């Protein structure tokens with residue numbers, strides 16, 4: 067008994083994990099299916115778009131601005147070891163567009179949006195507002211979940227695109243003020259070496275990350291336990307799960323997009 | 327109109343309902359009494375399908391509640407939740423008119439608003455309240471907004487979960503009268519949970535007492551005082567001594 071005990075625990079946890087994955091997948095499919103069946107709630111969608119997209123701009127912008135600047139400094143320092151300082155503009159651009167724009171954008175949105183969605187829906191759950199929605203003939207999956215899933219999936223790629231540009235600008239500012247790059251050369255190098263797919267792949271990642279963020283926020287909110295503690299735990303779990311899933315998905319998508 | 331047959335519900339080890347049998351004819355007003363935590367709210371939620379019973383049958387208008395179109399089923403109901411359950415992202419009037427602003431019963435915005443203001447008046451709230459948000463209201467006002475929302479679309483069947491808790495005696499009187507009116511004038515079927523014996527006498531045609539997961543006693547309100555059932559007697563007189571334990 068004592069010998070098998072660790073395996074029993076492990077087995078239970080694996081089963082529990084798989085069950086949770088299954089539940090989240092079913093939840094996601096149900097949410098998506100509501101996007102294709104009327105009635106639709108355009109007002110909820112626009113509100114979500116504003117909350118998720120527009121109000122995340124400052125956070126994502128600042129994050130990518132500083133990261134772009136730091137990236138330029140690091141690549142310059144690294145490049146200097148084999149006299150390749152001139153790669154700074156293109157590496158900053160490629161790094162931002164392919165990797166840092168989507169990942170940092172996704173993580174910042176996870177912190178900001180997954181938490182607020184989970185707290186809002188969780189509070190609605192524990193104060194019986196979700197039950198009230200149902201009794202008022204409004205399907206919560208359609209009214210609360212579907213608009214947020216769609217809004218996040220559409221808004222995050224746009225945020226990533228803007229974040230990419232701001233990040234590249236951060237690199238540019240550092241490049242011309244601190245690293246003595248010629249402004250025209252810096253821009254020319256950025257443009258020449260950045261390919262369409264570098265940017266497009268990052269935007270696709272953004273869409274996936276946006277979906278993950280809204281999904282985690284909605285799922286853990288809807289399954290919040292009772293009481294303030296329940297909502298607190300739902301919020302925390304939503305952010306942690308969304309962040310880990312974003313990083314995992316980032317790896318998988320990078321493999322899919324770039325390993326020829 | 328509503329019939330429950332041998333309804334069971336447990337939350338883990340906590341057996342809340344242990345075979346509830348109850349029938350409520352159309353157009354009547356039933357009050358459910360019973361100690362705190364005996365499962366009265368759970369009972370209403372079972373009928374609405376918000377809580378799935380472990381066992382038993384629930385018939386509404388002769389048809390099983392869990393079969394057929396859920397939308398059509400719920401469109402017949404109005405529900406006041408114990409905690410009010412107002413949507414705090416929407417102003418008061420949009421809460422009240424929620425059903426009138428979307429779905430099958432959708433109508434123009436002005437009309438929906440006018441109805442909302444009228445329903446608010448019926449629960450004793452001024453038109454100025456319409457544009458406030460739920461968080462700006464007192465507990466009793468929130469309760470009354472919840473009541474207005476429950477009756478806004480003039481449902482056939484209305485459930486009130488403690489409509490007068492947290493209200494002053496005068497407001498309680500107004501609400502009791504309102505519930506009575508809804509049943510008599512609109513011909514609605516009502517099921518009300520309350521701890522307030524004045525309300526029971528004002529609202530009820532029939533009374534049912536839930537205790538120990540079953541309906542302990544049910545009968546016309548006129549027979550309530552005369553029943554020898556010690557549980558009912560203890561409850562309506564609010565005695566500490568009796569078969570109902572005070573620590574539950």
Ligand SMILES: Nc1ncnc2c1ncn2[C@@H]1O[C@H](COP(=O)(O)OP(=O)(O)OP(=O)(O)O)[C@@H](O)[C@H]1O
Pocket residue numbers: 337340342360361362363364365366367368369408
């Ligand atoms: N969603 C739930 N999960 C777990 N337990 C629940 C749930 N809902 C109700 N219960 C339990 O069921 C029991 C009955 O709850 P209910 O809310 O129906 O009581 P009540 O009769 O309405 O009491 P009160 O008069 O205080 O409102 C309680 O012990 C409660 O803890």
Ligand SMILES: [Mg+2]
Pocket residue numbers: 366367368408487
């Ligand atoms: Mg209750």
